[in-house]
Amino acid sequence: MYGYQDGLPQRKPISRRMMLSADGTQCFMFYQDEVIQFPIHPMHHQDLSSDLMVHNVVVNNHQSFSFPGSTLKLKPGDNNISVFYTIVDFEGGHNYQFAYKLNDADAWNSLGQQRHINLSNLSSGTYTLQLSATGKSGEQKVKTFAFVIAPPFWMKGWFILLCIVVLLTLVYLFYKWRIAQIRKRADLDKLLSQTEMKALHAQMNPHFIFNSLNSIREMILNNENHEASRFLSKFAHLIRITLDQSRQQTISLRNSMDYINRYVEMEKIRNSRFQFSMQADPNLERDETILPPMLIQPFIENAIWHGTNGDGKLIDIKVDFTKQGDRIVCTIEDNGVGIDHSLKSKINGDQHQSVGIANIKNRIDLLNQKYGMQSSITVKDKSEPGNRAISGTLVTITLPLEMTEV
Numbered sequence: 001m002y003g004y005q006d007g008l009p010q011r012k013p014i015s016r017r018m019m020l021s022a023d024g025t026q027c028f029m030f031y032q033d034e035v036i037q038f039p040i041h042p043m044h045h046q047d048l049s050s051d052l053m054v055h056n057v058v059v060n061n062h063q064s065f066s067f068p069g070s071t072l073k074l075k076p077g078d079n080n081i082s083v084f085y086t087i088v089d090f091e092g093g094h095n096y097q098f099a100y101k102l103n104d105a106d107a108w109n110s111l112g113q114q115r116h117i118n119l120s121n122l123s124s125g126t127y128t129l130q131l132s133a134t135g136k137s138g139e140q141k142v143k144t145f146a147f148v149i150a151p152p153f154w155m156k157g158w159f160i161l162l163c164i165v166v167l168l169t170l171v172y173l174f175y176k177w178r179i180a181q182i183r184k185r186a187d188l189d190k191l192l193s194q195t196e197m198k199a200l201h202a203q204m205n206p207h208f209i210f211n212s213l214n215s216i217r218e219m220i221l222n223n224e225n226h227e228a229s230r231f232l233s234k235f236a237h238l239i240r241i242t243l244d245q246s247r248q249q250t251i252s253l254r255n256s257m258d259y260i261n262r263y264v265e266m267e268k269i270r271n272s273r274f275q276f277s278m279q280a281d282p283n284l285e286r287d288e289t290i291l292p293p294m295l296i297q298p299f300i301e302n303a304i305w306h307g308t309n310g311d312g313k314l315i316d317i318k319v320d321f322t323k324q325g326d327r328i329v330c331t332i333e334d335n336g337v338g339i340d341h342s343l344k345s346k347i348n349g350d351q352h353q354s355v356g357i358a359n360i361k362n363r364i365d366l367l368n369q370k371y372g373m374q375s376s377i378t379v380k381d382k383s384e385p386g387n388r389a390i391s392g393t394l395v396t397i398t399l400p401l402e403m404t405e406v
Helices: 157-203 206-221 225-245 253-270 297-306 339-344 352-371
Strands: 018-020 026-030 035-039 052-059 063-066 071-074 081-087 097-102 109-112 116-119 125-134 140-149 274-280 315-324 327-334 376-381 393-400
Touching (some): 052 140, 206 225, 253 274, 253 315, 297 315, 297 352, 297 393, 339 376, 352 376
Parallel strands (some): 071 140, 274 315
Antiparallel strands (some): 026 035, 052 063, 052 081, 081 116, 097 125, 125 140, 315 327
């Protein structure tokens, strides 16, 4: 026996007669606007074939897909979806209650008789939408609709792999760059150590030590024991300061000026044919202003021992420290024969003067590289063509007030 539970309309047929098919397996019955076909022998299982269909899908409120089929593929960013559905039956679907589940959710979400569903702000991925329509008979019709939202390019495997490769490449390049920087810094430190050792040799050269000790010996032989003791103490103190400063990267302006005064005092023991004066700009904090050690003394030594031509002329040596913006400028000026004449008249092939100046220039270059400074050193001959009254050497050393290792 068949009833509305089997899909027949709830209203009565308009005819009491039924017709059989030619093979005698199907029966036809007439209703008001329909002809119903059903088998003579009842089926052993209930026909749950779905009459529920998705007839339209609207994406982002502007793009529409009619009868999209079982699977719809969408582009990245198509994440606001409205699904419109309907059911085909004799009553026009008015007796059905609808519900949905997304991605195999545990419970159905009731929609009442609403014929569409809005899904907003969806992430990229694959979604399975199950729609359910339940009639008065309790029969449930289910429709499955799937759609895929493509991921953006930055979430795709090839892009992630590319990012990993780029990142690893950058890490490798940074590692190589860092190793190169460390090696460069090590080389700079090594070269600086060599130039500082040469500077130490320039300051404490054998001539200076021998002559100083010889002068003290003559004082002792002349029974000037008090003077000999005093200058021996000064000489020992100067040696100690020299060795101490050779181990430091920077020293204060006050310590640098103190060392220069002690050195000049020792030189006057064996050579009194020069005058010396030194001044510092009041704007310079002597204890806060720093500069590399062993830069100035070699130029003073050159002025004392290579600035004279043997005529007994008294040489005047002036050292000035001035502040110019964020830099400290040291000038060493004398009125001797001049650097050009001195280099041309070296006696017995003595290269001490030229080697000392070259070493200081090389050291300045290395300090510029290590500390990112823009220091400079210039040695100028004051002599003018046709004017013998003006002679001498002017050395200008420009250093930053602050030194920060790069």
